[in-house]
Amino acid sequence: MAKQTAPVKKNETITLTFEDLTHEGNGVGKINGYPLFVPYALPGEAASVKVVKVNKNFAFGKLLKVHKPSPDRVKAPCNVYHKCGGCQLQHMSYDKQLKMKRDQVKNVMRKIAHLDHIPVHPVIGMEDPWRYRNKVSIPVGEKDGELITGFYQKRSHRIIEDMETCVVQDEVNDRSIEAVRRIASSLGIKAYDEKTHRGVLRHVMVRTGQKTNETMIVLVTRTQELPHKKELIKELTETYPHVKSIIQNINDERTNVILGKKVKLLWGEEYIYDMIGDIKFAISAKSFYQVNPPQTEKLYKQALEYANIDHNDVVIDAYCGIGTISLFLAQKAKKVYGVEVVPEAISDAKKNAKINGITNAAFYVGEAEKVMPWWTAQGLKPDVIVVDPPRKGCDEELLKAMINMMPKRIVYVSCNPSTLARDLCILEDGGYATQEVQPVDMFPQTGHVECCSLLVRKDK
Template sequence: MAKQSTPVKKNDTVTIRFEDLTHEGNGVGKINGYPLFVPYGLPGEEAQVKVVKVNKNFGFGKLLEVKNPSPERVEPPCDVFYKCGGCQIQHMSYNLQLSMKQQQVKNVLRKVAHLEHVPVHPTIGMEDPWRYRNKVSIPVGEKDGELITGFYQMRSHHIIEDMDTCVVQDDLNDRMVEAVRRIADRIGIEAYDEKSHRGVLRHIMVRTGQETKETMIVLITRTKELPYKNEFIRELTETYPNVKSIIHNVNPARTNVILGDKTTVLWGEEYIYDSIGDIRFAISAKSFYQVNPTQTKRLYEKALEYAAIDEHDTVIDAYCGIGTISLFLAKKAKKVYGVEIVPEAIEDAKENAKLNGMTNVEFEVGTAEEVMPKWKKEGLRPDVIVVDPPRKGCDEGLLQAMIEMRPKRVVYVSCNPSTLARDLRILEDGGYETKEAQPVDMFPQSMHVECVALLELK
């Protein structure tokens, strides 16, 4: 059978008009009905594009020249935006970013969950969508005998050298990375070399409390010992009083994973503290704590509103992490049960409950799909179940356990609209009705969208 030809070939240069955006933020245009996906293209623009890849049903292009820029196109404030890839949509106005994220949630609810009429509200954005991230992990390299730090270039392990700031990082994180690099360079701590698997300092991680401005520095090394550590500690702590904790993490493996298993406190506390609303959290080097507390507060307020709980209600928080949502729920509920597979997270959750004087919350280590049926056997009947799963969505066993427990309401917090839609379909078929969905922009300038959906028992 003859191979079907496409209207364009690799390396062709074509003029195209962008009609739409993909969920990754690429412009979509068609040549004789054949779609081309082009990074940085915006709807309404006509552009010259080089075809870089051709598949049977669609191709990919590289933007060469925009002939009539969209009014929604803006100049990215980051000097390395087109190299870095950490943010994907700084070239879009913030209004377009928000409406695209709302549209993304609408599309998957329609196509995957077949929920045509569920209201998807306009995305809750930030007043100032910059400098919001409270945590950075940055690789360390060497050039001309000096330490350099910077994110990796897109699809590579090559450090972007001319990167002295990141416009979505907290200012303090930026300054602390620079300070650590400078001190380590001066006292002679060498960088890790991936190719030879030699050297010492692999990554610098900085965590900052948004409310408290307390800072934790984590040095990730290949070696068990950190050379010149006393000198390093003295210089850093004398110059920067906001540093409350210096941690050493050892990762001797040849791997892309940043943190190793062994973590020790070199100086100061094991935790720094931060608040979301009036709830305080202790954050360790390995804690999962939301990177954008401003929007986390808005997301949790919406989850709390959907949960509609009072002092008579029992709530289960599946995938409870360090107890962030659980403690918000515990302020209103009679009792909250949290479950999480990571033992360290449960330790943190118990610590955070104690920190806030909350006694009506219980945490258990395990998978939600195993622990919840056990709770059901023990006679636990939740009024509301809240889930906040990882990107892969809820385990099928957990969805079945939820359906069998028959809570009045399910509040689903999601960081991936596709798996949200898939799971909503299963819950709908199990006797629940999706009432509404609220996207929240937790990661401005990037393609990610967080969403919270409300389901009620039919």
């Protein structure tokens, strides 16, 4: 039998018409049924494409020239959009982004979960899908004796030097990064060099409370001491009164991980504060806190609506983090039990409960899949379980523990539609029926989409 060969060759230039989008937002065109995936291309467009990689079943291309632009094509406002890779969809109208994300969720519900009949609602988007991120971590480098800051270019560790602003970041974060770079450079503080493992300043991280306007600056260093820290702190705090906290994080490892284990308070408070709805949160340097609070509020309102809890209900919040969902649930429930594997997060959750005067939420350190069977053995019977796992989805043992607890309802919050669909299959087999899925756009201009799903026990 003759070996089948691809209908295109590497470095060949072809004309292609695009008919679909991948879940990352790449255009899909086909030659005799053979798909080519091309970033920045949109359905309906005809374009010249250079083939850059050829596999047996598909190829990747580079967009050279669009001959027939889609009505959904817009000019990206970011001047480094094609270099950076942090955003993937700035060339696409926002309405089209929301439609693409809904289609993505519908597709995985059909192909992976086999739940064609389940309503997937239109994506809840933002009125203004720019400048929404409340946290940024920027690497620091050096050129001609001056410090430079900027995201890495796609698939590299080269800093984008001409990056003046980031259009999805809070403007306060932009200004704070620029201030640290300028002041540290004038003081002669050296950037970390990952090749030689020398130098001082590795990253600058900035967190901003969007409701409180409080800012935390985290200086990630290789060294135990930060040179000229008094002068740096003086100039930052005198010039920028919104800065409430300056932290040093020490990371002396040869690693791509941004934060190290040791944290030192250099000036101000250990925490800044922000609000989601009417709940106040203390945010430390290493806290997990949602980067888009306005959309988080919409997501949590949906979770609360699906949970449909009253003052007699007992609720479990698995992967509770710093208690963000738990404290919303506690406003309605009789009792909320939160579980999280990260001890610092549980410490923050307890602090947040105290700040808000919430006494009916209890938080425990541990792996949810181990803690929940223990709770069952103690006689705990939840009415509702809310779960918000990382991108890899729920551990299978956790899904079994949820099924064994037999709550009336499960609310599954997910940042990865594919693992959500996989886990819904297991919960469906365990006696639960998926009722509906509500996608929420937490990260405009990117391919990511969050979902909130409601499951009800079938015998109910």
